[in-house]
Amino acid sequence: MFQDSVDAREAFDWKFIFSSDWDPVKEKFGALPFIFGTVVSSLLALLISLPVSIGVAVFLNEIVNKALRTPLSFLIEILAAIPSIIYGFWGIFVLAPFMRNTIQPFLQSTLGFLPFFKGTMYGTGLLTAAIILAIMITPIITAITRDVLKAIPTAQREAAYALGATKWEAIKMALLNARSGILGASVLGLGRAIGETMAVTMVIGNRAEISSSLFEPAYTMASVIANEFAEASGNLHVSALIEVGLILFAVTFVINSFARLLIYSFTRKTEGK
Amino acid sequence: MEETVQQYTSVFAKPKNLRRRKIVNSTMLFLCVVAAIISILPLFYIFFYTTKSGISSLNWDFFTQMPKPVGETGGGMANGIVGTLILVSLGSLIGIPVGVLSGIYVTEYSGGFFSNIIKFVTDVLSGVPSIIIGIFAYGVIVIPMQGFSTLAGGFALGVLMIPTITRITEEMLKLVPQSLREASLALGVSRWKTTLQIVLRTASSGIITGILLAIARAAGETAPLLFTAFGNRFWSTDLNQPIASLPVQIFNYAISPFDDWHKQAWAGALVLISLVFIVNLIVRIVTRDKFENKV
Numbered sequence: 001m002f003q004d005s006v007d008a009r010e011a012f013d014w015k016f017i018f019s020s021d022w023d024p025v026k027e028k029f030g031a032l033p034f035i036f037g038t039v040v041s042s043l044l045a046l047l048i049s050l051p052v053s054i055g056v057a058v059f060l061n062e063i064v065n066k067a068l069r070t071p072l073s074f075l076i077e078i079l080a081a082i083p084s085i086i087y088g089f090w091g092i093f094v095l096a097p098f099m100r101n102t103i104q105p106f107l108q109s110t111l112g113f114l115p116f117f118k119g120t121m122y123g124t125g126l127l128t129a130a131i132i133l134a135i136m137i138t139p140i141i142t143a144i145t146r147d148v149l150k151a152i153p154t155a156q157r158e159a160a161y162a163l164g165a166t167k168w169e170a171i172k173m174a175l176l177n178a179r180s181g182i183l184g185a186s187v188l189g190l191g192r193a194i195g196e197t198m199a200v201t202m203v204i205g206n207r208a209e210i211s212s213s214l215f216e217p218a219y220t221m222a223s224v225i226a227n228e229f230a231e232a233s234g235n236l237h238v239s240a241l242i243e244v245g246l247i248l249f250a251v252t253f254v255i256n257s258f259a260r261l262l263i264y265s266f267t268r269k270t271e272g273k
Numbered sequence: 274m275e276e277t278v279q280q281y282t283s284v285f286a287k288p289k290n291l292r293r294r295k296i297v298n299s300t301m302l303f304l305c306v307v308a309a310i311i312s313i314l315p316l317f318y319i320f321f322y323t324t325k326s327g328i329s330s331l332n333w334d335f336f337t338q339m340p341k342p343v344g345e346t347g348g349g350m351a352n353g354i355v356g357t358l359i360l361v362s363l364g365s366l367i368g369i370p371v372g373v374l375s376g377i378y379v380t381e382y383s384g385g386f387f388s389n390i391i392k393f394v395t396d397v398l399s400g401v402p403s404i405i406i407g408i409f410a411y412g413v414i415v416i417p418m419q420g421f422s423t424l425a426g427g428f429a430l431g432v433l434m435i436p437t438i439t440r441i442t443e444e445m446l447k448l449v450p451q452s453l454r455e456a457s458l459a460l461g462v463s464r465w466k467t468t469l470q471i472v473l474r475t476a477s478s479g480i481i482t483g484i485l486l487a488i489a490r491a492a493g494e495t496a497p498l499l500f501t502a503f504g505n506r507f508w509s510t511d512l513n514q515p516i517a518s519l520p521v522q523i524f525n526y527a528i529s530p531f532d533d534w535h536k537q538a539w540a541g542a543l544v545l546i547s548l549v550f551i552v553n554l555i556v557r558i559v560t561r562d563k564f565e566n567k568v
Contacts, residue, residue, distance in 0.1 A: 055308025063305060072309065074557055079316045081486075081549045083493025085520045086542045089527045090319050093326075093535075135315045142312070166298035188400065195402025197496035198524065222404050222496070229411070229500045245408040249401065256400035260393060 031244050037218035038248075041126055041200065042193035044214070045133030050186050052134075053141035054175070060142075061149045062171055073146075080139035088202030091132045092124075096203060099128050104215055127214040129204040133196055137189035144188060144263065148181030149174055151267055184262030191255040195248065197222040221248045320546065327543030330536040340522075340537075350541055356423075356517040357492055360502055363427025364491050368434030369484055375435070376442025376480075381468050392443070399436035406432050407497030415501060423516040426502025433494060434487040441483025445476040482556040489552040493545050495520035519545060 056076065060069055104127075152174045160170040175182070205217020221244050229241050338351055375395070379388045410429035415421060449472050457467040473480075502516050519541050526538035 052308045052312055055305040056312050059305040059309040063302060064309075072313070074553070075313055075316055077557075078550060078553055079312070081490065081553055082316075082319065083490075083495070083520060083545050083549065085493065085495045085523055085527075086319065086323065086546060089523065089538065089542055090322060092527060094318070094322055135312075138312050166294050168298040168301040169294070171301075191400050195400070195404070197402060197404040198520075202524075202528065222402055225404050225408065226496055226499055229408075242408060242412075245405055249405045252400060252402055252405070253397060256397045257393075259400075260396050264393075 031221070031240075031247065034219050034221040034224050034244060035247070037126065037204065038194055038220040038222070040214075041129045041133060041204065041218070041220060042190055044126070044130035045137060045193045046186055046190050048130060048134035049138045049141060049189060053138050053185075053189075054145055054182065056138070056142045057145035057149060058171055058175070061146050062167075062174075076139045076142055079135070080143075084136065084196060084199040085202075087132055087136060088199035091128065091199060091203040095132065096124050096128055099125075099131075103127075108215075124203050124205040124217060125215045126204065126218045129200045129218075129220075130214075132199050132203055133193045136196060136199065137193050140192055141185045141189040144185035145178070145182055148178045148185065148263070148266060151181070152177050178266075180262055181266040184259045184266060187255055187259035187262065191252050191259060194255065195222055195252050197226050201226050221245075323539060323542050323546055326536065327539035327541075330540040331543055335537070335540050350517075350519060350522055350537065352517040353519040353522040353541070354544075356502070357519040359423060359516060360426045360430055360498070360518055361488055361492050363423065364430030364434055365484075365488060367428060367431025368438055368487060368491070371431075372435045372438025372484075372487070373442050373480065376439045376446065377468060377473070379439070379443050380446040381472065391439075395436040395439045399440070402496070403429075403433055403494055404496040404499075407499065407501055410497060410501045421501060421515040423502055423514065426498050426516065426518070429497035429501045430491040430494060433497065434491050437487040437490065438484055441486070442476075442480050445479035445483065446472060448479065449475045478559055482559045485552050486556055489549050492548060493520055495524050499524075 060073055060076075064072065156177065157170045157174055160173045165173070200220050201223035204220060204223060225241050225245055225248075228237070335350060336354060340350065340352070375391060379391050406429050409432065410425050414425040414428055418425070453471060453475065454467055457471045458464070462471070498518050498521050502518055502521070523538045523541040523545070526534040526541070529535075
């Protein structure tokens with residue numbers, strides 16, 4: 001890939017990352033809007049997904065009894081296994097109209113003074129993409145958080161109970177001790193969100209612009225590749241797209257390695273205890 | 274230990290009203306229940322909606338007919354279904370041997386540093402976006418062959434399957450008791466025969482379910498096929514030609530403005546979702562038996 005993107009790298013140098021022009025017709029390529037779209041949609045997704053995932057993990061591990069735990073965790077696993085194309089399809093036909101008609105007008109009327117919630121309500125856009133992503137990464141974060149919570153020795157919780165803690169206080173204890181593992185889980189979820197292609201492509205609106213409003217259409221690195229690669233005209237265009245892919249690969253590689261190392265070191269630490 | 278004590282005291286040091294603590298307790302536990310419900314809700318919604326919209330177009334024609342031009346009702350996705358079958362078979366041809374063998378290598382033949390590296394690499398590889406794998410296949414196969422092809426699509430799916438299969442093989446082989454290996458070796462059976470005929474056979478049901486899981490996932494992949502297998506509106510079984518596949522066809526139909534096509538796409542989505550659901554159910558049942566036997 002490094003080899004295939006040589007044209008674009010020679011033509012644009014570092015400006016590639018910082019320029020926000022993307023015009024295949026004039027052969028001008030800058031990846032900034034895609035990087036922006038990717039980062040914002042993924043972080044937003046993580047923000048939505050993290051509290052929910054931790055809640056689910058706690059619910060499954062600490063609260064519910066075994067009879068209910070098995071089917072519930074099965075359902076959450078299924079959520080991870082649904083092909084992303086189906087999420088995207090569902091996003092277009094169910095979530096986007098719902099956002100346009102219900103959620104976005106509500107946000108605009110209550111929080112409309114913030115720049116994030118201004119602008120036209122298309123239904124598709126950054127926020128919708130973030131919600132779809134949040135649904136998709138929740139099972140991943142939940143699964144790892146559960147593993148991490150399991151690694152916390154029961155004795156600690158018993159000690160907390162013995163000191164007169166309520167159930168939630170004991171759980172809070174465990175969560176505090178598990179924080180580095182949970183951080184690893186969320187970074188892993190972030191990596192997944194950054195690389196997610198199809199579902200995002202279908203709901204984010206695909207417009208290479210940077211805007212402060214979460215309602216506006218945007219574009220991500222993965223979806224520009226998906227949309228333009230097969231019909232890219234000219235070597236420079238293809239090579240620019242490959243360079244976008246290269247950036248994406250580098251980012252996900254770093255993020256994933258970081259997350260794995262965090263999780264490894266966490267489980268090793270608790271096993272050693 | 275000291276650290277732990279400090280943490281405990283930090284929580285309980287301030288004398289708090291017991292009633293308030295109890296209220297906080299039940300609120301937070303309640304929020305956890307709410308979180309669980311929120312996370313399950315989309316699943317049911319997606320299932321329900323897909324079934325509702327797809328069931329009307331899901332008939333015999335869907336599986337046997339070719340796509341019809343816009344405006345004509347009826348038709349099916351026979352070429353997409355066959356295309357997916359061919360692509361997934363090709364992918365399996367690459368993914369299964371490589372995945373299973375590297376899983377065997379990691380657990381049976383290598384200890385320490387090198388196997389840790391392989392483990393780390395498979396973990397990281399499984400997090401690489403599938404579209405990147407598509408670009409990789411594009412660079413390796415499409416450019417040298419000068420055209421989109423079934424082969425390239427199969428290759429991309431194969432690469433995608435490797436980490437999943439490696440991981441599951443590894444897990445399943447670890448479940449085989451060490452004493453079994455020792456017994457076989459003590460009887461004078463050679464190392465490779467022990468691995469192949471004793472260890473692998475014992476773990477086979479688990480590995481097969483893992484492979485099923487990887488296949489189901491590969492069957493639903495769209496992104497890496499967009500510019501490798503590309504898609505084709507006609508019947509094709511030529512490995513050097515672009516080929517249709519179910520997910521890509523769903524994608525193309527879904528973003529089209531035609532109602533007929535949307536219906537077809539929903540039917541396709543229903544087929545994919547059912548496939549995923551059934552495979553996961555099988556995996557769940559098989560692995561559950563395994564764990565119960567062990568405990």
